[in-house]
Amino acid sequence: MKKDKITFQKGLYNLNEEDNFNFQLNRVVMWNDGDLEDIKKIANKIKDSTTWKEELIEIGNQAVNQGRIKEAIAYYRMSEFFMYDGDPDKVKYYKLATDMFYDYYKEYFEDGTVIQYEVPYEGVKLPVLYTKAVGEKKDTILLHGGNDSYMEELFFPMLYFAEKGFDVYLFEGPGQGGVMRTQGKHFTYKWEKPVTTVLDYLGIGDITIIGASLGGMLAPRAAAYEKRIKRVIAWSIFPNFFLVALGTVPYLLKKLVKMLMNFGVAPILNLIFNMEAKKDPTVDWAIKHGMYAYNAKSPYEYLVKLNQFQIMDVGHLIDQDVLVLGANQDHFINYKLFKEELDSLSNVRSLTFRLFTEKESASNHCNMGNTKLTLDTMINWIKMTKESAKEFV
Template sequence: MKKDKITFAKGIYNLNDEDNFNFQLNRIIMWNEGNLEDIKRISHKIKDSATWKKELIIIGNQAVNEGRIKEAIAYYRMSEFFMYDDDKDKIKYYKLASDMFYKYYEEYFEDGTVVKYEVPYEEVKLPVLYTKAVGDKKDTILLHGGNDSYMEELFFAMLYFAENGFDVYLFEGPGQGNVMRIQKKHFTHEWEKPVTEIINYFDLYDVTIIGASLGGMLAPRAAAYEERIKRVIAWSIFPNFLSVILSTMPDVDQKILRRLMKMHAAPIINMIFNIGAKKDSTVEWALKHGMYAYNAKSPYEYTRKLDKFKITDVGHLINQDILIIGATEDHFINYNIFKDELECLSKVASLTFRLFTRKENASNHCNMGNTKLTLDTMINWIERIKM
């Protein structure tokens, strides 16, 4: 089913007392086209990863029975989000949501509006969706997500860019979506490697790269080593993954953990994380999923790997125009760490920093709550920089 015009939901809703559950429930509505009333009916029942899975599958089944396939896709897709990676249902519901998505929106592919490619990369294939600019082309965009992204979530952002005059290549890299869930390819901090393969495959040049969430670190990292990228949009403040994790902790705890890491105190760090996981099922999920996605065998190894996901060590190599977008109430990221990011970008052609607020309905992570405003800001910046 095709849309006459690409539109986005708007608003920030208080749906659950736990910050991450609340954000992810908003995500279902804002980025996955879920129904607010459906979510309200179950939001108070969600207490942990098990109830998250149960309740979303229930409303997914209800939506299917009522013929509301668009909503069912949203609920099935996000039902697997908090499933543990050894849960057989994780792949089952990922595949179900994905198959339903491409069937429901098959008109976009049948008439050539969107073309699906697979780009060889090492032992896997990177899925890429391409859509052509409507009217005169203003630019070419490479678009990707972050740590726990699904390419399909950015499908309508891709189409919105196309409506506004951009060729767009939307892709998943190692650690994301199909590449991790089906092909079992874990994350790499060397994001320039998959990006260069995609640029070579399509023979691109003079492109803008946009990375959301962790993509706010990955996209600039790619630009540091890929000269055909001329403009960078970091769709989240993300100077260093480890710093981002620590930024939400009290200062004393941050100092202790950093000192322990300098001492390579693996047993103590493992004990601290494991105690936290036993006390909080959300922490347990985040730890287990993170270790899986980053191919780490212990919490200590996980923290060491996260410390490789940074731009503070390559910022001096980035000489492109860059736009950094943050949010004042991002529960994942303390926006005050933006100073670390700006300071490392000493040789950029130009630097623009945009901080969205609650008044704009865009204070959540990735400005969840006002996608249109965020995308329009990106579009306006590209047009201005290319003048």
Template sequence: MKKVKITFKKGLFKLNKQPNINYQLNRIIMWNDGDVEDIESIASKINDSETWKGELIRIGNMAKNEGRIKEAIAYYRMSEFFMYDGDEDKVKYYKLATDIFYDYYKDYFEDGTVKRYEVPYDNVNLPVLYAKAVGERKDIILLHGGNDSYMEELFFPMLYFSEHGFDVYLFEGPGQGSVMRIQGKHFNYQWEKPVTVILDYFKLDNVTIIGASLGGMLAPRAAAYEKRIKRVIAWSVFPSFYSVLLGMIPPSFKIAIKILIKLHLSFILNFAFRKKAKKDFTIDWGIKHGMYAYNAKSPYEYVIKLKKFQMINVGHLIDQDVLVIGANKDHFIDYKLFKEELDALNNVHSLTFRLFTDKECASNHCNMGNTKLVLDTMINWIKLIKL
């Protein structure tokens, strides 16, 4: 396709009664360029992983047969989202969506607007997309996602930053995208390691790092050890994965989890989680995706590993300028965790917290309903900090 003017959709749709299914359906529209009418036609039919997979593949095939390639990419890509480890279609549809994506948007690569690199790291290659600043360069941005993101979802945010004068390096690290799905490299809480490799490879210094979702923890963690990072944008309140996990479950179950972990009663915790998963689609997805991406053999092992994914214990080492972005109706993360995070950042050069709300159509996880607003907020913050 020919290059297009960058625009971002605004608003949120009520598509499904289950909060996480509703969010992910909105994600297809807002971040993956899906068609509203297509998604509305299947929304009420989805109630579990099987119906999600089947319906999205079906409309993906329909869009492809009709020559609506942009939409087909969206549906194939997100059909993989609720496929679990062991499903042979998981890699198949991930690769299909990715291959079509790079063919469909090849004009951006052929004319040099975007360059693709493979950076060697610990026996795998980290994919990096680079977009050069348009006009005078204002800053260098390292951009990455989180627990379940695809690098390609951030393609147009990358280009938007570029158009506003930023060199942007968009990358996937261990546990993400193709690094996990194709190369089998699981998450590592020591995010400074892949970040350092990328900074070394491109000989970068004085950069801003932006991490979305879980990246809101990973990016500050990297900044604690990598001082070539001068500015940090946590694109989600995320003090620790353990705190986020506990915030998603009922109070009575929360107390039980703490006790079971303290007493190392793994068999009881595994039984309790699996019982809950049968009744709650989000818990079922969270456990299965987590065991897959974090290389855990049981729910108990997964929870124990999550306790290492935090920035609180290194908060005192972060001495850069920091912007933390929250959302007041995030169904994954209780925004009130911001206090835990801000209290840990007691040695920063400057600290800004911005809470987006439903009145701004930006109250959802990663402010999905108003991407332009949140990107403009980041740009303005960087410019102000660099004055």
């Protein structure tokens, strides 16, 4: 392949009547370089996790046969998204897409534009991609995803940051990408542990950390304990995973779940969530993926673990500059949770909150639909914050 100028598509499409399938189909196009016309042909055929898998693999095979490798990578990668633990195709298609990705984009690695590292961590290796700032270096960024991320999705945002003058280290931690899928390392809420290990191994400091989606909770959590982090960008409102998970649940059901959690009534909670999973594909996926990635044996155990993934209990320890990015039509996260998050950040050096809207084509989760605007907002905030720090000194 030839290196192309980095561009990002703008806009969101109504592709499927179920919110999460619709979002993920947009993700195939916006973040994974899939072809919109390919996706339109299959979008209405997707009704559940089985048809998602079948349709994405089918158009992946078609793209390979037509020599459209970039598109095939997108379809194979996302085909495993709704596959559950125990499905042998989950690892198969993850590895296929990943191998194809590094072969297709090998030019970036062969000419040294991107350098790969493997950082030893608790019996596994955390993959890191590094790209050097073009021109005068403005800052160093440590970038990572969240609950269901693939490092390769952030490859071009990484390169875009470098074009704008930033050294960037992009990494996967426990529970993410291949660290979970092929190495079997489950999530930890103590995100400072992998972050500190990466910083030590690479010998870097005075950094801006950016975490997307659940990374919007993980990155601030790391900053609470790792003071080589000087600036924090939470690329999603995410004060507490348990609150986020209940954020779109009907009011009475939410009250019932909280009460049952307080009393530790596991059997009834398991029954409720298993019943909800049968009615709602998003709930079904969230529970099964969560039990897989968080090494939980039941929905109840998963919810208990989710409550550990929060910044509200450590917010007072975060004393860096912080930017929180939200979206006013996020189907995963009720944006009104921003109050709980901002209130917990009582000792930060500075705090900026930016809520994106549908008028900016950035109102969905992680501002899907206008990646360029989102990245430019981060870049401008970093520059402004560093300038402000100089003036303060």
